[in-house]
Amino acid sequence: MLTKLQLKLVEQVRQQNPVVLTIANMVTPDKVADGLSAIGASPIMSIAPQESLEMVELANAITINLGTIDDKQKDEVIAVLKANHNQKPIVLDPVAIGASHYRLAFAKQLLHNYQFTVIRGNAGEIAALANINWHSRGIDSGNGQADLHKIANTVAREYHCIVVLTGQTDIITDGNNTFINQLSTSYFVTNVGSGDVLSSVIAAYLGVSKDYYTAACTATTVFTATGVKAARESSGFGQWQVKFRDELASIKSSEVLSVL
Amino acid sequence: MLTKLQLKLVEQVRQQNPVVLTIANMVTPDKVADGLSAIGASPIMSIAPQESLEMVELANAITINLGTIDDKQKDEVIAVLKANHNQKPIVLDPVAIGASHYRLAFAKQLLHNYQFTVIRGNAGEIAALANINWHSRGIDSGNGQADLHKIANTVAREYHCIVVLTGQTDIITDGNNTFINQLSTSYFVTNVGSGDVLSSVIAAYLGVSKDYYTAACTATTVFTATGVKAARESSGFGQWQVKFRDELASIKSSEVLSVL
Amino acid sequence: MLTKLQLKLVEQVRQQNPVVLTIANMVTPDKVADGLSAIGASPIMSIAPQESLEMVELANAITINLGTIDDKQKDEVIAVLKANHNQKPIVLDPVAIGASHYRLAFAKQLLHNYQFTVIRGNAGEIAALANINWHSRGIDSGNGQADLHKIANTVAREYHCIVVLTGQTDIITDGNNTFINQLSTSYFVTNVGSGDVLSSVIAAYLGVSKDYYTAACTATTVFTATGVKAARESSGFGQWQVKFRDELASIKSSEVLSVL
Known part of the structure; x- marks a missing residue:
């Protein structure tokens, strides 16, 4: 597994301080911003389509989060995607999206365009x-019988992108x-917004x-390793959040490396 | 008092993992979501009326919070209430609502309909x-002369529902x-969103x-007992939040039981 | 420096419990509300222009935060400013605002009117x-060559107000x-929303x-002294947030005084 990792990225993020534009949901924006800031990145958020062009110019990377999407935020999301001329x-x-046809339809619209x-x-x-x-339960993953490897692979091939399917x-x-x-660690499940x-x-x-x-593999590994290390050093949900x-x-x- | 409590509900919530749809204010949604997740429930939030039907179907119970209500969220609230065919x-x-006629009028409109x-x-x-x-001061309870028992009783009878009037x-x-x-514990007052x-x-x-x-009595008792236990085990507002x-x-x- | 401070204000805020109306951004409202509550003030937030008059009446002071301004919130901001007949x-x-012409134009519009x-x-x-x-990077201060004292002075004179330019x-x-x-303390930088x-x-x-x-000088000094004291008593970003x-x-x- 380690061959797919570039652990020096941990330090590179701190040195290069990438600006991450997140089109966030309204539940966990503070956790996302603090998380980015903690790893050494620079968070920026916006809800005005008029700012999209400048925000995208400023950003080194972008996240589109559909957690509380509505018609107004759809416009903002599309403005951001259209502004991404440099393919950041x-x-x-x-x-x-498993819990709402409205979200699912928009996710597919985005992925097709x-x-x-x-x-x-x-x-x-x-x-x-x-x-x-799939038996979905809102923000929980729910459960189903299908082969997760196959599902991830299907989606990656369909949309020519990297799929990070997270869970245990x-x-x-x-x-x-x-x-x-x-x-x-089970704390990731308890902690809304992980x-x-x-x-x-x-x-x-x-x-x-x-x-x-490799960056996606490394980010996911480092993030979960951090959670596991925090779990070893704390007892209780609140303490884990602090230690994390x-x-x-x-x-x-x-x-x-020592957690791996 | 204990005769009105069913303390085994503490464990039942963890086992049954009820989905709680919260139409939240924009100040404390993360605290609400983490609180629900901590007790073993599954939080879901939405701001799009188009999702109301599916969200209500998914939910085992619903909370309508008027903390930052505006005309747009009013539509969402009414869509959710109309979608609640199964009387969850x-x-x-x-x-x-004591600080704003706009909020008070909407609260009464909801309660009448x-x-x-x-x-x-x-x-x-x-x-x-x-x-x-009542001399209200925003989110604080303010103070007044009236008999709180009588007030709670009047509202419960008027709207044929359970009233949970919280304070000291x-x-x-x-x-x-x-x-x-x-x-x-006074930490509940300091902690915005308690x-x-x-x-x-x-x-x-x-x-x-x-x-x-009984469920409302038990939930309130368990919640406050948890806060009191956390207060005994911590010193300082931030530490209490973690311990809570x-x-x-x-x-x-x-x-x-041992806190009671 | 101490001649510009009135440290008894620390206790006066706790005694008088001023209501602060914050027109907040959507990223850090919970931190702002908890921060106000922690120092003994009473936070109130609103997003409905219909509430502006009552909210301003209730408030002892007002904060306008442009962190996630959009056309809708502009209306709310202007409604609040128009309602401030008693010049609170x-x-x-x-x-x-250095990262977005949309924000900058609105900030200048507000300051002119x-x-x-x-x-x-x-x-x-x-x-x-x-x-x-200035080489601005979103919410970060960025860096530039100009004389900060001169810049602060220019803005204070131009808009006949007090400028609090924060940084190291x-x-x-x-x-x-x-x-x-x-x-x-560098924790202020890591902690989004400081x-x-x-x-x-x-x-x-x-x-x-x-x-x-004097109130602005004292508030800033007390706030940063609190952060420095917390930094001395903790190790790690999460622990600092708790201790702060x-x-x-x-x-x-x-x-x-002992931190100064």
Whole structure:
């Protein structure tokens, strides 16, 4: 697995301080911004389509989060995607699209009309994109019988992008290569917005590396390793949240190695 | 008092993982989501009326929070209430309606047109619903001379629902029975959104029990007992917030008993 | 420096519990509300123009934060400013106006048409108001060659208000007097929304004192001293956030003195 990782990216993000534009949901923007800031990236958010061009110019990478999408934010999302003339890397986080046809239709519309670099979602969300029947429960991944590797692969090939399917096991694939990450802690599930933060953290890594697939694998591994390290050093959900933020800001590539 | 409690609900929420749809304000949605997730419920939020039907279908209980209501969110609230064909339990949190005629008029419009299961508010908010003059100060409860028991009772009878009037003493009444909870810590006042979180926690308990009155009494007691336990184990506002989240996620019914 | 401070304001805010109306951005409203509540002020937020008159009546001071301004919120901002017949003190926080012509134009429109008491921003934001070229990076201050004292002074004189230019060194000026605050910790930079919280904290101090210049100097000094004290007592970003909230709620004027 380690061959797919470039752990020096941990330090490169801190040195290069990439600007990540996140079109955020209204539930967890503060967690996403603090998470980006903790790893050494620079968060920026906006809800006005009039700012899209300048915001995209400023950004090294972009995240589109559908967690509380509505008609107004759809305009903002499309303005951002149209402004991305220089094809800066974009992560799509299709939050809870399995629970809402409105969200699912918009996610598919976006994927058909714009090129994304990474789609980051849980099993229920990626299954929805693959038109697989899934017992989804809102923001939870729910459960289903399908082969997750196959689902991730189908979606990656369909939309010519990298799929990061997260859960107890993370499956990362570009349709040809597959990377498996087994690091996990149940605190990620309790902590609302873990996925939102990861999506923007992946964007930060894409912002400092041309090898997007390796960057996505590394970002996901480092993020989960940080969560596991925090879990070992804390007891209780609140304490873990604190320790996780401590570690996001301070973890070194050598420490990631010791968790692996 | 203990006869009105069903402390095994603490564990039932964790086992049944009820989905709570919260139409949230824009200040504390992350605290509400994390609070629900910590107690073992599954939070979902949405701001698009187009999703109302599916969101309500998915939900085991609903919270309507008026904390930053505007014309756009009014449409969303009404769409959710209209979609509730199966009469899933609904909690109304009339945040700061004593401070704004716009909010108060909308709260009364809702209460006249839709059946709520629980209204959860502080003294100033419940007094406003009872048309009692009250010196309200925004989100704070303010102070007044009226008999809080009488006010809670009046509102419960008027709207045929359970009233949870929270403060240093919590008064819970369905218009016939009254339950008093004296557990309290000043950290709840300092922590913005304590009431918002409690309203959605009550909804989670309503989502796993048919006896709504007992569920509301139990949810309020467990929530405040958790806050008191956290206060005993911490010093300082920030530390209490952390410990409170630890305890929300881990407290057992036997531990609640030891706080009582 | 101490001659420009009135450290008893620390206790006066707790005693008088000023109501601060914040027209907030959608990223950090919870941090702002908790910060205000921690220092003993009472936060209130609203997004409906219909509430402006009552909200302003209720408030002792107002903060206008442009962090995620859009056309809808512009209406709300202007409704609040028009409702301020009694000239309650107002803080403008021109978040990231160096990164967006849309924000910059609105900030200038506001400053030309309404009298603000304080403008609180970082170097890039204040430079943008002074029409100085600056390498801005979103919410970060960026860097430039200009003399920060001169920039702050220019803006203060142009708009007849107090400028609080924050950074590693804080420069506070009313165009005639200048106050320098050297207290600083890098955690303020990592913690997204530090500036948002400070702007509303300054408003709280303005709400309990007629000497606005001294109140702004004192609020900024106390806030940064609190951050420095928290940094000495913690290690790691998450722990600092917790300790900072502890200290905001408990720091005494005598403890501020010992940090100075």
